[in-house]
Amino acid sequence: xxxxxxxxxxxVTQFGKPVTLSCxxxxxxxxxxxxxxxxxxxxxxxxxxxxxDFNNEADTPDNFQSRRPNTSFCFLDIRSPGLGDAxxxxxxxxxxxxxxxxxxxxxxxxxxxx
Amino acid sequence: AQSVTQLGSHVSVxxxxxxxxxxxxxxxxxxxxxxxxxxxxxxxxxxxxxTSAATLVKGINGFEAEFKKSETSFxxxxxxxxxxxxxxxxxxxxxxxxxxxxxxGTGTKxxxxx
Numbered sequence: 001x002x003x004x005x006x007x008x009x010x011x012v013t014q015f016g017k018p019v020t021l022s023c024x025x026x027x028x029x030x031x032x033x034x035x036x037x038x039x040x041x042x043x044x045x046x047x048x049x050x051x052x053d054f055n056n057e058a059d060t061p062d063n064f065q066s067r068r069p070n071t072s073f074c075f076l077d078i079r080s081p082g083l084g085d086a087x088x089x090x091x092x093x094x095x096x097x098x099x100x101x102x103x104x105x106x107x108x109x110x111x112x113x114x
Numbered sequence: 115a116q117s118v119t120q121l122g123s124h125v126s127v128x129x130x131x132x133x134x135x136x137x138x139x140x141x142x143x144x145x146x147x148x149x150x151x152x153x154x155x156x157x158x159x160x161x162x163x164x165t166s167a168a169t170l171v172k173g174i175n176g177f178e179a180e181f182k183k184s185e186t187s188f189x190x191x192x193x194x195x196x197x198x199x200x201x202x203x204x205x206x207x208x209x210x211x212x213x214x215x216x217x218x219g220t221g222t223k224x225x226x227x228x
Contacts, residue, residue: 004157026158040123042204043158090157102148103216105157 003027006091008108012099013081014114021076021109023091032061032074033103035090050096056065078111086113115139118188120219129226133177133192135222136216137205138184147188148206149179158204164188175199200226206225 013019023032031049035043047056049068063085065077078085078097086109095101121136139145147164162173169181175198179190190203205219 006157009155040221040223042220045215049217089153092187102160102163103150103158105150105159107157108155110155 004091004093004104004106006089006109008109009107010110010112012112012114013078015083018081019078019081019111021078021089021091021111022073023074023076023106025074025091025093025104026072027093027095027104028071029093029104030071030079030096031094032068033072033092033094034076035092036063037088037090046076074111080111081111083113086111116207116209116217117146118147118207118217118219120205120222122204122222124223124225125192126193126227129197130194133195133224134197135190135205135224136205137179137188137190137219138186139188139205139207141209143209146208147179147181148208149173149174149177149188150218151192151207152202152204152221154201156211161190161203167188195224195226197228198228199200200224207222 007022010030032045033048037043046060067075088110090108091106092103117140119138130166148163149160151161152158161172161177164181177192202221202223204221206216208216
């Protein structure tokens with residue numbers, strides 16, 4: 001089945017130690033998103049790629065970066081994680097040119113910062 | 115700007131009872147509307163979407179939602195709750211045109227009491 005896969009499901013990192021979360025998709029969608037979701041809150045969009053074009057949300061901290069080396073893969077880099085960055089990170093995809101194309105989510109990576 | 119408001123962060127129903135989760139939207143243009151469900155430690159899954167073709171939208175797992183422009187509402191209903199419906203439900207809105215840049219509501223946790 002076509003899907004969005006996030007690895008790892010659970011990630012523990014130390015305060016200030018860089019960490020990378022990965023996302024891959026077999027849907028061949030050309031838009032990929034990273035959301036941050038804290039406990040009992042709505043997902044918050046960090047940034048997205050429209051093909052190779054990177055689009056950062058205005059309030060996304062500089063500590064968060066992203067890479068998309070090809071259509072299938074997208075990475076979220078947190079350069080110096082703080083305790084406040086502990087959250088579920090969700091990757092999603094959608095199809096360009098179809099206004100009502102829904103988001104397809106992976107199962108998320110839960111990040112713990114110690 | 116577009117937004118959605120979900121009334122009630124927690125809703126409890128008895129098994130077999132009607133489920134009603136409320137969502138009101140604000141949009142300067144006719145919106146696209148979605149309901150997503152999130153089970154613990156998983157990503158979001160699309161329940162249903164409003165595409166302007168029909169005001170009553172049927173989704174998966176027996177859920178449906180009705181778009182009411184006069185009330186700016188898109189409430190989610192299910193005639194008979196099942197234990198497996200216990201989850202968090204997010205209403206979402208996007209602006210037509212191009213890819214999906216989605217704004218989520220704050221979510222409603224549904225508890226089903228046996």
